[in-house]
Amino acid sequence: MNTSVEILEAGYDAERPLLEIQDLAISFATSNGEVQAVRNAHLTIMPGETVAIVGESGSGKSTTALAAIGLLPGNGRVSAGRILFDGEDISNAGEKRMIELRGNSIGMVPQDPMSNLNPVWKIGFQVRETLKANGLPSGPGDVAKVLSEAGLPDAARRAKQYPHEFSGGMRQRALIAIGLSCQPRLLIADEPTSALDVTVQRQILDHLDKMTSELGTAVLLITHDLGLAAERADKVVVMYRGQVVESGPSLELLQNPRHPYTQRLVASAPSLASRRIQVAKELGVESDELLAPGEDVVVEPALPEEVLQIENLSKVFKLRSGFGRSTDFTAVDDVSFGVRRGTTTAIVGESGSGKSTVAQMVLNLLAPTSGKIIFDGVDTSTLNTKQIFAFRRRVQPIFQDPYGSLDPMYNIFRTIEEPLRTHRIGDKASREKKVRELLDQVALPQSAMQRYPNELSGGQRQRVAIARALALDPEVIICDEAVSALDVLVQAQVLNLLAELQSRLGLTYLFITHDLAVVRQIADHVCVMEKGKLVETGSTDDVFDSPQRDYTKALLNAIPGARLMLPPEVA
Amino acid sequence: MTPENNTPRHGAPAVRARRQMEHFVADVAETPLQATDKVREDNAPLSLWGEAWRNLRRQPLFLIAAFLILVVMAVSLFPGLFSPVDPSSEACQLANSDGGPAAGHPLGYTQQGCDVYARVIFGTRSSVTVGLFTTLAVLLVGGIIGALAGYYGGWVDAILARINDIFFALPLILGAIVVMQLPMFRANRTAWTLVVILATFGWPQLARITRGAVLEVRNADFVMAARSLGVSRVGALLRHVLPNALAPIVVVATISLGTFIVAESTLSFLGIGLPPSVMSWGNDIQAAQSSLRSNPMPLLYPAIALSITVLSFIMLGDALRDALDPKARKR
Numbered sequence: 001m002n003t004s005v006e007i008l009e010a011g012y013d014a015e016r017p018l019l020e021i022q023d024l025a026i027s028f029a030t031s032n033g034e035v036q037a038v039r040n041a042h043l044t045i046m047p048g049e050t051v052a053i054v055g056e057s058g059s060g061k062s063t064t065a066l067a068a069i070g071l072l073p074g075n076g077r078v079s080a081g082r083i084l085f086d087g088e089d090i091s092n093a094g095e096k097r098m099i100e101l102r103g104n105s106i107g108m109v110p111q112d113p114m115s116n117l118n119p120v121w122k123i124g125f126q127v128r129e130t131l132k133a134n135g136l137p138s139g140p141g142d143v144a145k146v147l148s149e150a151g152l153p154d155a156a157r158r159a160k161q162y163p164h165e166f167s168g169g170m171r172q173r174a175l176i177a178i179g180l181s182c183q184p185r186l187l188i189a190d191e192p193t194s195a196l197d198v199t200v201q202r203q204i205l206d207h208l209d210k211m212t213s214e215l216g217t218a219v220l221l222i223t224h225d226l227g228l229a230a231e232r233a234d235k236v237v238v239m240y241r242g243q244v245v246e247s248g249p250s251l252e253l254l255q256n257p258r259h260p261y262t263q264r265l266v267a268s269a270p271s272l273a274s275r276r277i278q279v280a281k282e283l284g285v286e287s288d289e290l291l292a293p294g295e296d297v298v299v300e301p302a303l304p305e306e307v308l309q310i311e312n313l314s315k316v317f318k319l320r321s322g323f324g325r326s327t328d329f330t331a332v333d334d335v336s337f338g339v340r341r342g343t344t345t346a347i348v349g350e351s352g353s354g355k356s357t358v359a360q361m362v363l364n365l366l367a368p369t370s371g372k373i374i375f376d377g378v379d380t381s382t383l384n385t386k387q388i389f390a391f392r393r394r395v396q397p398i399f400q401d402p403y404g405s406l407d408p409m410y411n412i413f414r415t416i417e418e419p420l421r422t423h424r425i426g427d428k429a430s431r432e433k434k435v436r437e438l439l440d441q442v443a444l445p446q447s448a449m450q451r452y453p454n455e456l457s458g459g460q461r462q463r464v465a466i467a468r469a470l471a472l473d474p475e476v477i478i479c480d481e482a483v484s485a486l487d488v489l490v491q492a493q494v495l496n497l498l499a500e501l502q503s504r505l506g507l508t509y510l511f512i513t514h515d516l517a518v519v520r521q522i523a524d525h526v527c528v529m530e531k532g533k534l535v536e537t538g539s540t541d542d543v544f545d546s547p548q549r550d551y552t553k554a555l556l557n558a559i560p561g562a563r564l565m566l567p568p569e570v571a
Numbered sequence: 572m573t574p575e576n577n578t579p580r581h582g583a584p585a586v587r588a589r590r591q592m593e594h595f596v597a598d599v600a601e602t603p604l605q606a607t608d609k610v611r612e613d614n615a616p617l618s619l620w621g622e623a624w625r626n627l628r629r630q631p632l633f634l635i636a637a638f639l640i641l642v643v644m645a646v647s648l649f650p651g652l653f654s655p656v657d658p659s660s661e662a663c664q665l666a667n668s669d670g671g672p673a674a675g676h677p678l679g680y681t682q683q684g685c686d687v688y689a690r691v692i693f694g695t696r697s698s699v700t701v702g703l704f705t706t707l708a709v710l711l712v713g714g715i716i717g718a719l720a721g722y723y724g725g726w727v728d729a730i731l732a733r734i735n736d737i738f739f740a741l742p743l744i745l746g747a748i749v750v751m752q753l754p755m756f757r758a759n760r761t762a763w764t765l766v767v768i769l770a771t772f773g774w775p776q777l778a779r780i781t782r783g784a785v786l787e788v789r790n791a792d793f794v795m796a797a798r799s800l801g802v803s804r805v806g807a808l809l810r811h812v813l814p815n816a817l818a819p820i821v822v823v824a825t826i827s828l829g830t831f832i833v834a835e836s837t838l839s840f841l842g843i844g845l846p847p848s849v850m851s852w853g854n855d856i857q858a859a860q861s862s863l864r865s866n867p868m869p870l871l872y873p874a875i876a877l878s879i880t881v882l883s884f885i886m887l888g889d890a891l892r893d894a895l896d897p898k899a900r901k902r
Contacts, residue, residue: 245602248594258596260604363799392801404792409814419800465796472800 019045024081052221052229055239056487070098103134107184111191113171117163124159134182150177169200197350198558226269228560268492306338313371333532344509346523354532396469400481402461406453413449419471438467459490623894633890639883647699658689669866681869682862697851702832708770717781739775746772751843784816818895826888829881
């Protein structure tokens with residue numbers, strides 16, 4: 001299956017791979033016996049090369065990388081195969097040898113910048129710790145140098161600060177500084193930017209690229225985002241259920257995916273999709289087929305009425321600062337827009353832009369400081385308790401965290417039935433019938449009714465949350481980052497479901513997200529927010545084709561993989 | 572890519588260009604594709620408590636504790652089944668004073684000539700009554716105050732938490748000793764008086780735990796989801812917040828049950844708990860004190876019974892804490 005046409009020239013075939021993983025199998029001892037996490041994995045990284053492992057959560061990508069640095073959890077072990085680092089088998093190397101390798105030969109940038117720095121030590125101390133452990137000079141000057149190389153301005157002063165004084169992006173830079181401080185030959189970056197805003201993500205990855213190419217460091221990048229992997233890596237390895245299903249040069253893999261899983265992945269990668277999901281009106285069309293570009297069958301009717309109008313909305317929070325004093329923090333600043341019935345309006349912005357605050361105010365969970373929210377002609381702030389109860393029936397939320405938004409003590413039936421019971425709709429038998437219908441609508445088996453949320457995956461929980469939101473036949477659904485915690489394939493599935501339900505039930509969505517790639521798939525109108533202010537509004541096509549503001553342009557540019565050229569039949 | 576990224580990553584672009592890059596595709600038969608995000612339907616559904624029960628069933632610590640507690644409960648409910656001998660002071664014969672074990676009297680006699688075994692058996696009830704009902708009262712008072720303070724926050728929290736702090740500063744035993752000295756309590760010393768007094772000084776710990784647990788759950792997304800479905804504020808507290816906050820409360824309550832039993836015995840030992848006419852381990856220990864050197868056995872046996880009972884409740888609490896640990900729950 002070798003498609004490469006290039007032939008090695010004499011002199012170069014002696015070049016030795018830096019990291020070579022051969023037929024690797026990793027198993028975990030659990031209470032249910034031995035569980036195979038990785039099987040037959042193989043992977044080669046040449047010196048200076050960037051290789052990305054792509055896969056959904058649970059595919060074994062992080063486990064493979066952790067095995068390479070000898071940091072498998074206590075119940076995991078390499079049960080077969082070899083890991084060769086520069087020709088030396090380290091798959092069963094002793095702890096002493098691994099400690100020698102870690103840091104100065106193999107560095108690591110962990111996933112979550114928020115939890116991977118020790119909050120009680122200053123940043124400088126944590127950098128010095130690494131330098132010391134690897135026997136490098138560790139004076140204040142060296143620490144500052146390492147930090148400034150990672151792109152932290154004013155490094156000497158920054159080194160004296162604690163992690164909580166750093167923003168997410170700065171923390172990730174500090175972690176990259178620690179990972180690269182000893183100039184390792186291989187850097188393992190485990191989802192280094194998945195917790196960061198897109199624009200910050202881009203800066204960090206650009207910088208990482210620059211540093212590793214200057215030092216000639218090879219990078220093993222672990223990511224769930226195929227677009228990002230293709231953009232940043234020379235070579236992409238796709239993992240699925242513990243096995244490597246495809247690997248090859250990144251562009252070729254994207255343009256010519258051969259394994260059905262890779263094809264599926266390429267088809268649903270949001271960063272690569274270029275258009276809104278069009279729901280076929282004909283019945284009997286499987287939702288999986290909907291991502292394929294369909295005919296434009298929707299005839300644009302006369303503009304529908306605005307079901308939701310937001311006028312000059314502002315929210316000021318009082319922040320406590322010392323004794324009895326407080327400073328004002330304007331989270332939402334004079335925002336106005338309208339949402340038309342049966343359409344999707346997306347609010348986009350980075351974290352801290354006030355988009356979720358808008359959502360909470362629209363849901364009437366938070367009182368606006370000034371301004372009006374008019375739902376179906378009525379100002380929602382004037383509603384009394386009874387009217388709010390009726391309002392709740394018509395406007396329903398779907399929250400971001402599928403792990404947090406379902407009560408772990410309630411089984412799925414009780415969860416979906418709760419809104420019906422609360423609003424005293426029907427009797428026991430008719431409620432059960434309705435729950436069954438709803439489960440059908442979100443494509444969950446009826447046998448799931450007796451399950452508890454902890455037995456379902458993130459996407460399944462999010463579908464339960466959608467079923468619960470639909471139980472009261474609402475008119476408007478507020479989706480607060482409803483798909484951002486999900487794997488790409490599951491994300492595509494949920495987005496398809498949402499689009500399908502919209503066309504079938506005439507729902508109106510207010511879609512809050514930080515991910516412009518998702519916006520393009522689901523939204524008709526876009527509102528871009530920056531620091532509490534609305535900076536740009538327009539139809540999705542207009543905003544994507546001709547963004548007016550620099551901020552919008554920066555956001556668009558930061559979508560990973562957006563600048564990759566793909567043949568239309570793939571995207 | 573930005574221009575800087577197009578520049579080669581290391582010094583030998585020619586090497587990279589010539590490097591062979593294989594396009595590998597796994598055999599589809601070996602890596603079969605499954606439907607995206609399929610629901611697992613093979614295993615039985617499990618709730619939090621169902622899962623905890625499955626874990627507990629296999630823990631020797633829990634099994635031993637549960638067995639001992641069942642025995643203690645049975646003894647306190649039906650002491651007559653375990654000892655045919657009448658242990659009351661009237662039935663004691665001074666002729667048996669400090670007598671050793673005899674047929675039908677396996678643990679011997681006290682200085683007053685009472686059967687030690689029968690007294691230990693019949694003394695169980697007062698200890699368990701005080702322990703159990705004090706815990707229930709503490710759960711009620713501390714639970715309500717803690718839940719209100721944690722859930723509503725603001726000035727409700729400020730006031731309740733300060734009251735809590737004041738009571739927290741009063742030690743349980745010391746407070747009980749002082750109050751029991753008051754004439755109105757000294758006049759009618761019963762198990763119920765003890766329950767009231769111990770609960771008065773015992774609730775702050777539980778209130779604090781409840782407040783913390785409720786605070787943690789209060790801001791969970793599912794509470795906000797329930798509110799936006801139209802569930803009232805109190806409804807969300809009762810139906811979503813409290814059930815999810817229950818685990819740590821149950822654990823602390825179980826452990827404190829042991830402490831309350833000890834407190835009863837301590838007060839009785841000091842002579843200000845239950846009156847000598849009521850049989851209790853504390854009273855027996857106190858009575859046996861005088862003959863400690865000549866005949867330590869009458870002191871030892873009630874003390875052992877007390878230790879085992881308290882230990883089994885603390886062990887149960889420990890086992891429950893492990894089984895209900897939210898961090899151990901799979902997501």
